[in-house]
Amino acid sequence: MARVLVPLAQGCEELEAVTIIDLLVRAKVDVVTASLDANRLICCSRGVVIQAQIELEQAITQNYDLVVLPGGLPGADFLAEDSRVLSLLRRTVEQGHLVAAICAAPKVLKKAGLLDGLDATSYPGVLDQSPAKDMRYSNQAVVDAGSVVTSRGPGTAMDFALHLIERLKGVAVRQQVESALVR
Template sequence: MTRVDVLVFDGVDDLDVVAPYEVLDLAKRMGAGISAAVVALDGDGVTTQGGLRLGTTAKWAPDGATVLLVPGGGYAAKDGAGVHAELRSGALPEALRAAIRPDQVFASVCTGAFLLAAAGLVSGRPCTTHHRAAADLERAGGRYRAERVVDDGDLVTSGGITSGLDLGLHLVERFAGAEYATSVAKALEYERRTA
């Protein structure tokens, strides 16, 4: 069973979490051998950028996850909850750094790439984020590509917000096959995009 843990934090973007989670959960219900969980470092729920209270579905246990998926959120506002607050705290990047192991895959949606960068995971590697943060990602050490999903083996990043759907479908295809990804996209009435 492939397990994808979506790591949430206060100020996370709602769709960055829900889009890939919905794709992965639907794949599970179709029998794809994939499961998804929403986790937080402290195990508690979080408040999203949109003000929704989001609970967790599992405890933070990165050694049991095949993929650690980090959403973005709140990047445009430098203060308040969101990616910048997590960067200042350092706890989430440190937890990601501690989770590195040979078979661990790290993924991000949108500005979640900056949390992976702070953990030392994007340096010199092809990756993507929201197009408005592309220059910042390059300053953080990544080699920005203007694509919806960039797969560099143990690092899989996706662009802004709705590209989380494409990331979820990419992970389904990678771990369960193209037929499942096609079936999920059809059920969601979503046309996959690459650019």
């Protein structure tokens, strides 16, 4: 079974976090949510409170098929400032697995050095005005650059999550999940 880590920072974008988690669970993916510190209650960017399952300190000892970062501010800034998150992202890619980020969170991938020379997208203004070295900015809803997947924002969260399902479980599972959503 595919295993995915979703680090949750205070001030993350709730629509992105919940959409990613929900759709991956519908695809029967083992999703682990982790808070950056002992406060597992995450107050999202618009005041919605969600609860992480474990603390990041416990989560980073494991390996994942995918580490996916919801955006939102100041959540993406907190992720970018956490050296454990940056190390985990690098390790995940080095092991041949996927990392993904949406909205403001691609800045975390940039800080980890994972966008150099790749195609990527983000919320307008996050990466297009300050791209990674030799990065090619795209306005596509979802950009798949092999081991790194990026997306634009809350409005693209469903497309992003469905794309991640396809990468992890294949087209048939993606279609099954998407069909049940009555899109």
